[in-house]
Amino acid sequence: MTDVLDQQAFRYSSAAEPDLLCEEVPLSELAQEFGTPLYVYSKRQIIENFHSFDATLKSSGKEHYVSYAVKANSNIELLRILAEEGSGADVVSAGELLAALAAGFAPEKITFDGTGKTDEEIELALRANIHAFNVESFEELAVINSIAERLGQAAGHAVRAKVSIRVNPDVDAKSHPYISTGMKENKFGIEMENAREAFMYASRHPALEVVGIHVHIGSQITSLDPFIKAARSTVKFVNSLRVKSGIVLEHLNFGGGQGIHYRNVVRHPLLPKDEFGEEGEYVPSLSEFVGAVLPILDQTGLKIIFEPGRAIVANACALLASVLYTKENSVKKFVITDTGMTELIRPCLYEAYHQVAPLKLLSGATQKVDIVGPICETSDFLAQSREMPSLKRGDAIAVLCAGAYGYALASNYNLRPRAAEVLVDGTDYRLIRERERIEEVAGISKAPVTLPNSSSRF
Numbered sequence: 257m258t259d260v261l262d263q264q265a266f267r268y269s270s271a272a273e274p275d276l277l278c279e280e281v282p283l284s285e286l287a288q289e290f291g292t293p294l295y296v297y298s299k300r301q302i303i304e305n306f307h308s309f310d311a312t313l314k315s316s317g318k319e320h321y322v323s324y325a326v327k328a329n330s331n332i333e334l335l336r337i338l339a340e341e342g343s344g345a346d347v348v349s350a351g352e353l354l355a356a357l358a359a360g361f362a363p364e365k366i367t368f369d370g371t372g373k374t375d376e377e378i379e380l381a382l383r384a385n386i387h388a389f390n391v392e393s394f395e396e397l398a399v400i401n402s403i404a405e406r407l408g409q410a411a412g413h414a415v416r417a418k419v420s421i422r423v424n425p426d427v428d429a430k431s432h433p434y435i436s437t438g439m440k441e442n443k444f445g446i447e448m449e450n451a452r453e454a455f456m457y458a459s460r461h462p463a464l465e466v467v468g469i470h471v472h473i474g475s476q477i478t479s480l481d482p483f484i485k486a487a488r489s490t491v492k493f494v495n496s497l498r499v500k501s502g503i504v505l506e507h508l509n510f511g512g513g514q515g516i517h518y519r520n521v522v523r524h525p526l527l528p529k530d531e532f533g534e535e536g537e538y539v540p541s542l543s544e545f546v547g548a549v550l551p552i553l554d555q556t557g558l559k560i561i562f563e564p565g566r567a568i569v570a571n572a573c574a575l576l577a578s579v580l581y582t583k584e585n586s587v588k589k590f591v592i593t594d595t596g597m598t599e600l601i602r603p604c605l606y607e608a609y610h611q612v613a614p615l616k617l618l619s620g621a622t623q624k625v626d627i628v629g630p631i632c633e634t635s636d637f638l639a640q641s642r643e644m645p646s647l648k649r650g651d652a653i654a655v656l657c658a659g660a661y662g663y664a665l666a667s668n669y670n671l672r673p674r675a676a677e678v679l680v681d682g683t684d685y686r687l688i689r690e691r692e693r694i695e696e697v698a699g700i701s702k703a704p705v706t707l708p709n710s711s712s713r714f
């Protein structure tokens with residue numbers, strides 16, 4: 257989705273035996289220094305991604321802001337970078353709200369999403385004076401109203417919660433069913449038929465200020481059609497709300513969901529092509545997306561908010577893994593690594609495709625393998641039936657585009673410590689989160705036997 261950089265953050269060096277680089281740093285050096293599994297981020301790519309989104313909107317002259325969806329990756333150092341660049345933040349929990357505030361996001365550019373906000377979370381967001389709650393049900397409207405009234409009484413002055421109502425346009429995002437959110441059978445939003453009543457209901461509550469409308473139809477959407485359909489039905493609704501019910505809004509929040517390229521992200525003549533060939537799969541560019549939806553959304557005259565997560569951070573990260581073993585049976589060849597569904601659950605959860613590339617590229621025969629993790633689940637794979645250069649114990653590989661819903665969905669399953677995270681900036685790099693300690697994860701104060709040094713395995 258993000259428009260192509262002059263020089264990709266992840267690319268092979270031009271040496272005879274090419275090294276995979278992040279910006280100017282060979283990833284093999286980072287794997288050696290910090291051990292694997294390891295998430296490596298490119299600062300430059302994150303900044304470019306944000307600005308290519310923001311600048312495309314700016315060039316349209318529309319009043320807008322881009323609100324990074326913190327759920328995609330909530331590392332505090334990455335949040336600080338985005339806050340500094342002027343991004344807003346879209347949060348879904350007290351934890352994300354506190355992280356966003358601590359990272360320096362302006363409260364007037366923070367929105368709070370989610371179908372199940374607790375009373376404590378609502379109170380916290382009211383105290384923080386955020387821009388708006390994206391509200392998902394009638395009952396939630398009533399609860400926010402009563403909490404705002406209670407806070408107002410305690411403070412001795414009126415407290416009004418700014419609310420934006422999430423509508424469900426019943427549009428099939430044609431993404432994986434588990435990341436489609438804009439259809440009636442999904443739990444999200446209020447269906448269009450009841451949306452007018454929801455806005456009327458909200459406007460009758462004295463402690464609510466109805467400021468916007470919110471729509472988000474899913475994630476990793478690679479076709480413009482669903483966006484266009486959702487934009488048209490939202491605009492029709494906003495205009496009729498104004499004409500028929502006299503409710504005038506300030507903003508239209510069109511959510512996130514813009515798909516990105518996961519295939520052939522890193523290219524080299526020695527790398528086998530996947531079945532999509534040189535071109536990769538079609539994913540609309542950012543300018544195509546904005547060009548398609550903005551003229552429609554513009555018909556409302558409202559300020560526009562977008563909430564991208566994946567498009568900002570996904571391609572800014574490679575997850576590094578080491579090969580532990582190889583084995584084959586009569587039907588398959590397996591490459592078993594130290595990294596799996598605990599670090600990247602997307603392949604297991606959504607059968608998602610991630611390109612896998614060796615950190616050192618050597619010429620030679622390729623073979624079809626399943627690249628799997630060490631977890632005791634059959635669904636613990638990083639890639640299936642993948643044509644790869646030959647790999648042996650001790651080789652290191654990169655799983656590309658792991659920046660969104662990678663660390664954020666990581667777990668301690670099998671009592672595995674969460675991996676470390678490193679940020680690269682040109683030729684510099686630094687640890688931005690330490691690997692969890694095994695004692696911590698196991699809930700023991702001291703290991704009963706001396707632990708070996710887990711980095712630099714080979």
Ligand SMILES: Cc1ncc(COP(=O)(O)O)c(C=O)c1O
Nearest residue numbers: 325472475512513563564565566
């Ligand atoms: C309401 C909302 N906004 C934005 C996003 C970010 O989506 P994406 O990462 O696909 O851009 C999500 C993701 O689930 C979401 O639920």
